[in-house]
Amino acid sequence: MENRLQLTIDGRTVWVAPGTTVAAAWVDLHAPAIRRSVAGQPRGPLCGMGICYECRATVDGHPHTRTCQTPCRDGMTITTDR
Amino acid sequence: MREVRCDVLVVGAGPAGLAAAAAAAEGGQSVIVLDENPHLGGQIWRPQAAEANQPSRSVSPRAAAAPPSAHAHRRAHAWHQRAQKRGVIFETGMTLFDAPRTDHLLAVDAAGQASAFSAQQVILATGAAERFLPFPGWTLPGVMGVGGLQAMVKGGMAVRGKRILLAGTGPLLLAVAAFLLDHGAHVVGIAEQASRAAVRRFGTSLWRHPNKLVQAARLFTRLRAVPLLHDAWPTQAEGFGRVEQVRVAAGDRCQEFDVDLLACAFGLVPRTELARLMGCATQSHIDGEIVAVDRWQRTTVATVWCAGEPTGIGGVDLAVAEGLVAGYAASGAFKRAGRAARRRDRARAFAERLDRAYALRPALRALPTDATVVCRCEDVTWQAIRAQPTIRQAKLQTRCGMGPCQGRICGPALAFLTRATPAAPGTATQTTTRPTAATTSSHAAGPSTGWTGDRVRPPLVPVAVNVLIGAGQAPLANHQPSPAPSRHQEISL
Amino acid sequence: MKQFDAIVVGGGIVGAACAEALAHVGGTVRLLERGHIAGGATAAGMGHVLVLDDSDAQLALTRIGRSLWTERWSHLPPAVERDACGTIWVAADEAELEAASRRATAYAAHGIEAELLDAEALYGHEPRLRRGLAGGLRIPGDRVLYPPTATRHLLDRAVAAGAVILERTPVQRAGNGHVDLADGNRFEADLVVIAAGLATPMLVDVPGLVIRPKKGHLSITARCPGLLRHQLIELGYLTSAHGDEAASVAFNLQPRATGQILIGSSRQLDDNEPHVDQGIVARMLARATEYLPALGNVPIVRTWTGFRPATPDHLPVIGPVPGAPRLWLAAGHEGFGIATALGTARLLVDQWLDRQPTIDPRPFRVERLSATHRATACVPRGAPECAAVPDQDSPPSPFAA
Incomplete structure (x- = not known):
């Protein structure tokens, strides 16, 4: 996996190209659902530009991080509340 | 907390911000540009993932200040080069969250480090966001914005072989459809809410803008195999855990599409929160509330300028022109600002034609049903919200707009859904004057209904407790805001 | 039931509680609100329903207020976001624990359940608190x-009992049995109740009636369930709440039913501007993380300010205006309007109907402030604000100690 970044998303190891956002890595890995709404509905990225907060997840221990605004870094750990 | 000073601080590194920064630097000012995105170029000049910088957050948060690679969007790169030649400093990944004074702004980077920026002049180029209108099923995963989907694809999301329907309004639908085709997607259709006649009228008016005409012709050639519906909009999205089918009303017919993704947005809304927090007056406009500016792009706060979409949606050419006007004027170079202003006024004429052709039709107000969630953060339904008299009451009684997006998604939707029947075109309702061309573009937004313009308070975006502690404990830089460049007063009289 | 007409001015939680209570004892009630209901101090407040013992009168009013909320607790609709979480007054050191012990004794004497916690018991309840407490x-x-929806609920009950709510109806002036609206109309009634918080002194002619704004900041986090279970308040809270410092902050956290944490609190006198003061917010948040370090990473989604309507002796005015038997006040509840709204309404109705009041009404009488007003003129600075002022006009009360 030359020139690829390794991430852990909900315990699974994933490799992505540099420049990929966490949200894009997630959607490619799974269905487009990233989290549950307050009423328990599945939700995924909407605006793609950091406004809607629908793609938030815990990134390296930081809760409520907007994954569409977060470029993947090698060794990153992402936990969603899907 | 880090403290930084400069003559001119530019907020936003999209077309308007880049142009403003270059112009201000050419006017002899020391300039810093902030952008919350990890890349330069804003939404329209967003680079492709494979072309983007090496992730800049890996070493230190400030590494993001590094220039974009040669692979950045061509036009963003050109402006960046021009600005950098004059010593402009770029800091990306910087989210503005407060402006305790109009010459003192606070930002936080992705690593949670706060910085304070002090500047004599501030140019706001905060861009636009997509307008989403709620309809049954719009909260399903796989329903995204039009620009939103494009941004996700540029961020590395794969769409090869995916069945995608685009819906909403405006030329962005066509541009993104072509973009998606280029990335291997199967575009199953485009649903444009405007009528065929309105779009045709707009098309014929393009002879005044030959370069736009060429672009349009290219798009239509690229999209010739894609079904293009007019008078059409999605009435329902369905699926188990994600969107699978979309029902589209097209004229008096109803059509169903099997899809993997639905990209749907109804035009753009100006991002004015920072301007409002800083005390700049806004005015009603067909695009929503816009920042009021004079012919030099100066807001009602003497040291604050505004360029691009926040002063009215107008697209990239208008944004660049307004950025140049603001940048030159803020540095006192009024002669050059005047030349840029003529270019701006031409671009604005195009924007106004666009506004008219793609104005949202009142029938879209019937999209949400009682059970449709309007506030996605708090899952508040249309039934609960519309029983309230004002946006503030809706917030207090239903939690609508009280979630992390702070009403940025549901607010513009509600401003549209609750708007009384539009006034006749040409009826200006602005609360402050916008001398250039305002009289022709300030139509349709009725008098304030209590559903727009709720007070803006810091933090502008959710910010960690520790960041707010650090930012608030540092003493405010103790210098007086400087007066505007002296040359300004001579020329603006 | 006795039939009468009543006008309540003010659609905050106190006005709503009064309207509800009056409508339920046979009053034909009109409630007038200058804006929309629950839009003032009620919207800005924390919504704690708790007993406080800063004074005997405060203890009596908060106790009756809490027990009236408790009676109807299970009938409150979900939108009220009720949470019977209990309070823990946190003692940072042995001296504060001593104070806690004294308070426990006082509460026990009034039949209020209170459990003294040693450090181990404290961490058993709230394991995320910092070590060393x-x-x-x-x-x-x-x-x-949640006060706005609680107010709505009270008004829904008032309307069900025949009350009429008039929003966007500003009142210019109120007198004995009448109010003059800003639009020039006059409404008359057997009873006029002014529950207009800070605006109250502007509406009535009562010399010496002073209700000052005490500005507060609050912040609320994104959802982060599981960080705490109880409302937490530092034991030094009341000292801070009534101190003379221009600006003070105290540790006060609430777990909300939504999973968010509401962070308070600050107090500023003589700042009448609604702007958010970054420095105050930072002090308030720093105080909160001192006690609950895990809060540091949690995002704040919103910060706002509000103005507590504060009387000089920190007690509300509840009762008739001297010389105007058909003009009553129910205002000046400072930071405890939610806790005491139902108690206030009960006290008001008891007196209006000449029923035996549930608690001693004298400390809340309007005339005490005019008396204070006269007395403070010759009291040296630094003297207690009202303790020495005798209430000579009052008849003997069944509650006299």
């Missing part, structure tokens, strides 16, 4: 609710 005092009967 001495203990605390747990008040299991304290509660939290």
Whole structure:
């Protein structure tokens, strides 16, 4: 996996190209659902530009991080509340 | 907390911000540009993932200040080069969250480090966001914005072989459809809410803008195999855990599409929160509330300028022109600002034609049903919200707009859904004057209904407790805001 | 039931509680609100329903207020976000634990359940608190609710009993049995109740009636369930709440039913501007993370300000205006309007109907402030604000100690 970044998303190891956002890595890995709404509905990225907060997840221990605004870094750990 | 000073601080590194920064630097000012995105170029000049910088957050948060690679969007790169030649400093990944004074702004980077920026002049180029209108099923995963989907694809999301329907309004639908085709997607259709006649009228008016005409012709050639519906909009999205089918009303017919993704947005809304927090007056406009500016792009706060979409949606050419006007004027170079202003006024004429052709039709107000969630953060339904008299009451009684997006998604939707029947075109309702061309573009937004313009308070975006502690404990830089460049007063009289 | 016409001015939680209570004892009630209901101090407040013992009168009013909320607790609709979380007064050191112990004794004397916690018991209840605290005092009967929807609920009940709510109806002036509206109309009634918080002194002619704004900041986090279970308040809270410092902050956290944490609190006198002061917010948040370090990473989604309507002796005015038997006040509840709204309404109705009041009404009388007003003119600075002022006009009360 030359020139690829390794991430852990909900315990699974994933490799992505540099420049990929966490949200894009997630959607490619799974269905487009990233989290549950307050009423328990599945939700995924909407605006793609950091406004809607629908793609938030815990990134390296930081809760409520907007994954569409977060470029993947090698060794990153992402936990969603899907 | 880090403290930084400069003559001119530019907020936003999209077309308007880049142009403003270059112009201000050419006017002899020391300039810093902030952008919350990890890349330069804003939404329209967003680079492709494979072309983007090496992730800049890996070493230190400030590494993001590094220039974009040669692979950045061509036009963003050109402006960046021009600005950098004059010593402009770029800091990306910087989210503005407060402006305790109009010459003192606070930002936080992705690593949670706060910085304070002090500047004599501030140019706001905060861009636009997509307008989403709620309809049954719009909260399903796989329903995204039009620009939103494009941004996700540029961020590395794969769409090869995916069945995608685009819906909403405006030329962005066509541009993104072509973009998606280029990335291997199967575009199953485009649903444009405007009528065929309105779009045709707009098309014929393009002879005044030959370069736009060429672009349009290219798009239509690229999209010739894609079904293009007019008078059409999605009435329902369905699926188990994600969107699978979309029902589209097209004229008096109803059509169903099997899809993997639905990209749907109804035009753009100006991002004015920072301007409002800083005390700049806004005015009603067909695009929503816009920042009021004079012919030099100066807001009602003497040291604050505004360029691009926040002063009215107008697209990239208008944004660049307004950025140049603001940048030159803020540095006192009024002669050059005047030349840029003529270019701006031409671009604005195009924007106004666009506004008219793609104005949202009142029938879209019937999209949400009682059970449709309007506030996605708090899952508040249309039934609960519309029983309230004002946006503030809706917030207090239903939690609508009280979630992390702070009403940025549901607010513009509600401003549209609750708007009384539009006034006749040409009826200006602005609360402050916008001398250039305002009289022709300030139509349709009725008098304030209590559903727009709720007070803006810091933090502008959710910010960690520790960041707010650090930012608030540092003493405010103790210098007086400087007066505007002296040359300004001579020329603006 | 006795039939009468009543006008309530003010659609905050106190006005709503009065309207509800009056409508339920046979009053034909009109409630007038200058804007929309629950839009003032009620919207800005924390919504704690708790007992406080800063004074005997405060203890009596908060106790009756809490027990009236408790009676109807299970009938409150979900939108009220009720949470019977209880309060823990956190003792940072042995001296504060001593104070907690004294308070426990006082509460016990009034039949209020209170449990003194040593350090181990404290961490058993709230394991996320920082190490090194001495203990605390747990008040299991304290509660939290969401004031705007609670107000709506009270008004829905008032309307069901025949009350009429008029929003966007500003009142210019109120007198004995009448109010003059800003639009020039006059409404008359057997009883006029002014529950207009800070605006009250502007509406009535009562010399010496002073209700000052005490500005507060609050912040609320994104959802982060599981960080705490009880409302937490530092034991030094009341000292800070009534101190003379221009600006003070105290540690006060509430777990909300949504999973968010509401962070308070600050107090500023003589700042009448609604702007958010970054420095105050930072002090308030720093105080909160001192006690609950895990809060540091949690995002704040919103910060706002509000103005507590404060009288000089920190007690509300509840009762008739001297010389105007058909003009009553129910205002000046400072930071405890939610806790005491139902108690206030009960006290008001008891007196209006000449029923035996549930608690001693004298400390809340309007004339005490005019008396204070006269007395303070010759009282040296630094003297207690009202303790020495005798209430000579009052008849003997069944509650006299």
